[in-house]
Amino acid sequence: MSSTAEHHHDDHHHGPAKGFMRWVTTTNHKDIGTMYLIFSLVMFMVGGFMALIVRAELFVPGLQLVDPHFFNQMTTMHALIMVFGAIMPGMVGFANWQVPLMIGAPDMALPRLNNWSFWILPFAFSLILSGLFFFGGGPASGWTLYAPLTLQGGIGVDLTIFAIHMMGISSIMGAINVIVTVFNMRAPGMTLMKMPLFVWTWVITAFLLIAVMPVFAGAVTMVLTDRHFGTAFFDPAGGGDPVLYQHIFWFFGHPEVYIMILPAFGIISQIIPTFSRKKLFGYESMVFATAGIAFLSFIVWAHHMFTVGMPLAGELYFMYATMLIAVPTGVKIFNWVSTMWRGSMTFETPMLYAIAVVFLFTIGGLSGLMLAIVPADFQYHDTYFVVAHFHYVLFSGAIMAMMGGVFYWLPKWTGHMYDERLGKWQFWLTTIFFNITFFPQHFLGLAGMPRRIPDYNLQFAEFNFMSSVGAMGLGITQLLFIYIIYKAVKGGEKATTEVWEGAEGLEWTVPSPAPYHTFETPPVVK
Amino acid sequence: MIASKSLVSKLLVVVVCMFGFGYALVPLYDLFCDITGIGGKTGQIEQVVAAQERIDKDRVVTVEFTSVSTSGLPWEFRPEKNKLKVHPGEIYEIMYFAKNNSSQSVVGQAIPSVTPGLASKYFNKTECFCFTQQTLAGKEQKDMPVRFIIDPDLPEDIHTVTLSYSFFNAQKYAQN
Incomplete structure (x- = not known):
């Protein structure tokens, strides 16, 4: 990446500094975006490796490879790393690269803060991972860190709590940065309702982050003081209430899942119009639908805890409120489909990813509606059906949208076209292996296989076998993803300024690769 | 830059308030459960107040008793009988x-x-023995009474009420 930036030395007064210190001290939004994306990719591989340990253990019935306590650590850390290490920083990486380019700003509004937000992360995740080497191991309570279970456990739990504090500070700073950038640094003429949808989804996500990350920080702080300082927020022996933890956690947790998916919606709302060669259908309704989803996310949290013994009135309220979310989400799905309708569509890798996301995310959304039905949820709760559901929204929603986004903007970032043939291979292998991995889990869950258990009944053997084979394929395919990126960074066909024939937006008016400094004189948007 | 600073400080205020809101949920939750009664927590009233309740001799409610001694507590713990048929408004002892x-x-x-x-x-x-902490010396055993009364206003469609006790090790929270 440094070599590409140096090409433009002649055009600019100062390029990046050289060597390692460039990356430590940089305040450039493109450098920081690149670091976020690389960090996200590394965490994706680490978290994926943990998932493969889980799938290897579940390959056949019985206990073979790891002991149950280590299995629990792997499921827990896989989730924590994927959620907080891969998806969230990945989306922040996209925001860093694209938001200033899309609104015609020279950089993020608070560049030093930006540097801090990133450099906290490697330390936070070293803390979580280091738990594995202490007595008692890493966190093993599931990513929800339910108290009073987390009141037990070794120093790994404390390390996880501190890591959550750190990465919470990092995401809050990142969110503040996005909001301030968008509100104060738009180019002349770039009104709010002219902003690309990716920027809109990120602003709304940033507000969600600011509202709920502090609540989660509070919840884990209560766990910490319960563990070490004699408080009893969640310990019934001292007068606390374990159900209270679930309420606080999910008050954070449900907006959190939209924090992960809304920027993904933004990415595919950029990709689909480009390759359909049409304007996005229903732009205003997309903005309002996104805001609507964000608002509803605050009032549905208890659908994660239908089985705690809520009164009927509460269950009915949370059921109907949850189902209401299908309305703005449906608006988005239909708008994407309408954008493609009668467009001159071509199917480059980013477009393939965008279409797959629309299709597969809808499956995940519909299984979510099934889970929202209270009487059905008593059967599905804590089974593999839930696992299948959230992998359909998080892998084939968030992760695959990010992969599509990488292919879409990689030529702008590196100045080289990626290898289209390999890209298509990577897409098809990912999509097929993903479905082999997770589709059978729907059936496992409906038949009653509980999640987070290292062993299972013989009747579940075939579907688990399929799922594990798919998971190995899915994992290995991602080495190809890394290779394609590496190849595009090193060289390849020169990308033009527009890159894609039908692309619209300010980022396609700067040369490829985007120079180290862009829009020092703001462009005028008509 | 001044616009940025004031926006950043507003957003920081939101962050601090939301952190506080997380903690505010603790008393709010108790208050909400208290008002609606959905937390499953039982009430405490004075003997003299209870004695003045109107006794509804026409109505019979079954009260079931369950008990569990949680894993951290090496105690045996059980009620003398599993169920009792009661009239609302009358005081019973188990x-x-x-x-x-x-x-x-x-x-x-x-x-x-x-x-x-x-x-x-x-x-x-x-x-109730649950009003305070209980201390048992090594190998000590004890019979502990619970005196309860069901309010005659209990909704008509409730015929069975289950009272469950979980005994926890509270050594960590010992009050003395």
Whole structure:
């Protein structure tokens, strides 16, 4: 990446500094975006490796490879790393690269803060991972860190709590940065309702982050003081209430899942119009639908805890409120489909990813509606059906949208076209292996296989076998993803300024690769 | 830059308020459960107040008793009988038996819960071993009374009420 930036030395007064210190001290939004994306990719591989340990253990019935306590650590850390290490920083990486380019700003509004937000992360995740080497191991309570279970456990739990504090500070700073950038640094003429949808989804996500990350920080702080300082927020022996933890956690947790998916919606709302060669259908309704989803996310949290013994009135309220979310989400799905309708569509890798996301995310959304039905949820709760559901929204929603986004903007970032043939291979292998991995889990869950258990009944053997084979394929395919990126960074066909024939937006008016400094004189948007 | 600074400080205020809101949920949750009675927590009233209740001789409610001694507490713990047919408004007494099977003195705290949760508002006690911590010396055993009264306003469609006690090891929270 440094070599590409140096090409433009002649055009600019100062390029990046050289060597390692460039990356430590940089305040450039493109450098920081690149670091976020690389960090996200590394965490994706680490978290994926943990998932493969889980799938290897579940390959056949019985206990073979790891002991149950280590299995629990792997499921827990896989989730924590994927959620907080891969998806969230990945989306922040996209925001860093694209938001200033899309609104015609020279950089993020608070560049030093930006540097801090990133450099906290490697330390936070070293803390979580280091738990594995202490007595008692890493966190093993599931990513929800339910108290009073987390009141037990070794120093790994404390390390996880501190890591959550750190990465919470990092995401809050990142969110503040996005909001301030968008509100104060738009180019002349770039009104709010002219902003690309990716920027809109990120602003709304940033507000969600600011509202709920502090609540989660509070919840884990209560766990910490319960563990070490004699408080009893969640310990019934001292007068606390374990159900209270679930309420606080999910008050954070449900907006959190939209924090992960809304920027993904933004990415595919950029990709689909480009390759359909049409304007996005229903732009205003997309903005309002996104805001609507964000608002509803605050009032549905208890659908994660239908089985705690809520009164009927509460269950009915949370059921109907949850189902209401299908309305703005449906608006988005239909708008994407309408954008493609009668467009001159071509199917480059980013477009393939965008279409797959629309299709597969809808499956995940519909299984979510099934889970929202209270009487059905008593059967599905804590089974593999839930696992299948959230992998359909998080892998084939968030992760695959990010992969599509990488292919879409990689030529702008590196100045080289990626290898289209390999890209298509990577897409098809990912999509097929993903479905082999997770589709059978729907059936496992409906038949009653509980999640987070290292062993299972013989009747579940075939579907688990399929799922594990798919998971190995899915994992290995991602080495190809890394290779394609590496190849595009090193060289390849020169990308033009527009890159894609039908692309619209300010980022396609700067040369490829985007120079180290862009829009020092703001462009005028008509 | 001035616009940025004021926006950043507004956003920081939101962050601090939301952190506080997380903690505010703790008393809010208790208050909400108190008002609606859905937390399953039982009420405590004075003997004299309970004695003045109107007794509804026409109505019979079954009260079931369950008990559990949680894994951290080496106690035996059970009610003297499993169920009792009661009239709302009348005061009843039931004995619970507890025995410390270890040779050390242990402090325990019993936590009551009533199912269905909506009945908990109408389930009141004048005396209970759960009002305070209990200490049993090594191998000590004890019979402990619970005196309760069901409010005659208990909704008509509730015919069975289950009172459950979980005894927890409260050595960590011992009050003395």
